[in-house]
Amino acid sequence: MKISLVYPPEYNRNCETFSLPNISIASLADYLIKNGYKNTTQHDLDILYFKKIKKIITDEQREKLENKEKAIAYCNDKLTKKEKEEFDFLINIFLKEGKIVKSDVIGITFSDLRTDFFLANISALIAKMAKDKWKTKIVIGYRSIPHKLYIEIMEKYKVFDYAVFSKFGEEPLLKIIEKIKGKNVELINTIEYNNGDIKTHYNLSNQFPICPTPYYQKDILKNYEVEEKRLIKSYYSSPEIVSEIFNGNNKEIIVPYSFINTCSGTCAFCANDPTIPSNCKSVNQVIEEIGKMKESGVTGIYFINSNFNDKYSFAEKLCDEMIKNKFNILWTDCANFRNMDENLLLKMKKAGAIKITFGMETGSNKLLKYIRKAINIEKAEKYLKLSNKLGIFNQIELIGGLPYEDEIDIRSTSDFIERNAKHIDIYSLNPFYLYSSSPFAIRPKLFGLEIIETRTKKPNFYKSPEKIGIISGRFNEKKGLKWEEKDK
Known part of the structure; x- marks a missing residue:
């Protein structure tokens, strides 16, 4: 067939x-x-x-x-x-x-x-x-x-x-x-x-979530070659900081790959269910699959994991094996601050990390505690500085419009960015979405929220001005703003 x-x-x-x-x-x-x-x-x-x-x-x-x-x-x-x-x-x-x-x-x-x-x-x-x-x-x-x-x-x-x-x-x-x-x-x-x-x-x-194994055809990979010079200019305002990594002549082939898409974090806004058993591949399987991709001509990996260091011991062992096997493959991934320390960050760098996206969400300690992020801004600052010192490109992800976010929280986030401007290469600001499977939606009373039921008619996908995908649920803050006040 x-x-x-x-x-x-x-x-x-x-x-x-x-x-x-x-x-x-x-x-x-x-x-x-x-x-x-x-x-x-x-x-x-x-x-x-x-x-x-x-x-x-x-x-x-x-x-x-x-x-x-x-x-x-x-x-x-x-x-x-x-x-x-x-x-x-x-x-x-x-x-x-x-x-x-x-x-x-x-x-x-x-x-x-x-x-x-x-x-x-x-x-x-x-x-x-x-x-x-x-x-x-x-x-x-x-x-x-x-x-x-x-x-x-x-x-x-x-x-x-x-x-x-x-x-x-x-x-x-x-x-x-x-x-x-x-x-x-x-x-x-x-x-x-x-x-x-x-x-x-x-x-x-x-x-049940699975982490698939991709097989990339060589003829397709050939079409995705990108010059190193272009990569350097795209991300680094001072190319000399990566001169030891790139030589500026060869072409790179970068592919998406994942070894985990479950998450043990308990962030209140997230749609991931932390009670689901981890679907993380074994270190041996990841090493084997990276080896096969390298044989196909792959020189870089765009990890699309839930986060690289969901489990500290796994992340450390994986880095050790990547270093041991001398893959010399450069990679980028998301990472969390809660399971981060200097030892792991150094190993990630040595294993090929050149860009890390950290889920920061907010620069307000009040909101970090409210959304159960399990970090504080002091820890985030510490490892952003170290990551930057190691020559890693830092990106942080922020969420605007979190429940109970006020002017003070917004100013705290703005101050955080300004204070750490030398250590943050780029930040992305995403609108808050109330996912139906998030702790916010499942246990709204615990977070002082009131969910508003809005679905009254069949959605017309063809006429919708919105992007196809998940559209936020609506809510009132019991001790704060009503939806009409937030949705401006």
Whole structure:
């Protein structure tokens, strides 16, 4: 059975100054290959679109691809012959450049779906042609998209056979493929579309978090080479501080990878459940997987862990092994202050850390205690200074609009940034979201909050001005501001 996994183009990907290969199709490919589906290939249309395809097509042709109504009409055979031929021509460019050939199944990741629906359009157009030419079965999916939105998409385009709304798509995709082969299997968190009929298959047992192992194709990695000079200029105002790391000539290949996405922290705002057992890979497995990536040409890792040092002993041992194996791979990750000391920070640097993102949230000790961050600003300052002294690029993440945040707290955060400006290379300010699975939402009385129920009608994802994804719940502070006062 021939399976093609596709990463469609989108205009907004990540917050870095360089592109990263998609870990979703790489992880799905690894899982399917290990389960016997050796003829599984990956097709990254995102990097190809921005490097080549966008330069081939005209602005008028690009506007056609962005037009949701025209794309839906094409998929429903409602275009004129001339219009259909124009779309056929454009879609064949994507198939040719992406080396997408006759396939039994095409799986398309909907990561970073936005309300402009460019990604959905391209996916649907490819799906339509593949179904007409090869009778291909089409599967779409991504963890953060509501299953009701998938139903809307499937009903409008009418070319997607299955949509996976599970948090983890490896096993659900495998079950779909087995069903397509004729096996009697139970689908997992999957929507099935058949000539207008919608059937939703639920299975809550698939909710335990897993840390997938990505398999990056070498031909895709080649497209993600980035010059060292560009990396240096992007992050360092004084390039001489990293002259010993970079030589300014070679090209780097940086890939996303994770070894843990659970978290033992008890932060009140966070959607992570600290009672879930850790899904951290073993040190041996991480070392083995990094070794394989290095053999494929990878020179840098963009860790996407919940945090590098969720468990101190693990982080220390991993650093020791990375140093021992002489990987000489540079990496970046999130880290927490609560499990940080000078010994670990020194080892992280020696193991290849060049950028660390710390979850600071606020510069107010009052709020740090309220949100159960388990740190204080004094400790944060200490390790930001040390990290900076070691030549590590420091980023801190802040949250604006936390419950009970007042002018004094805002000033404390501002003062913290000014006081540590020499040690903070960049900070990001994110709006506070009340996640339904956070301690704030689960035990609001404990935190002096009153949750406001607001859902009164079916959401219209197509008309929403918001980004597709999680929208904050509403709340009142029992001894503070009402929602109307905060939401200004």
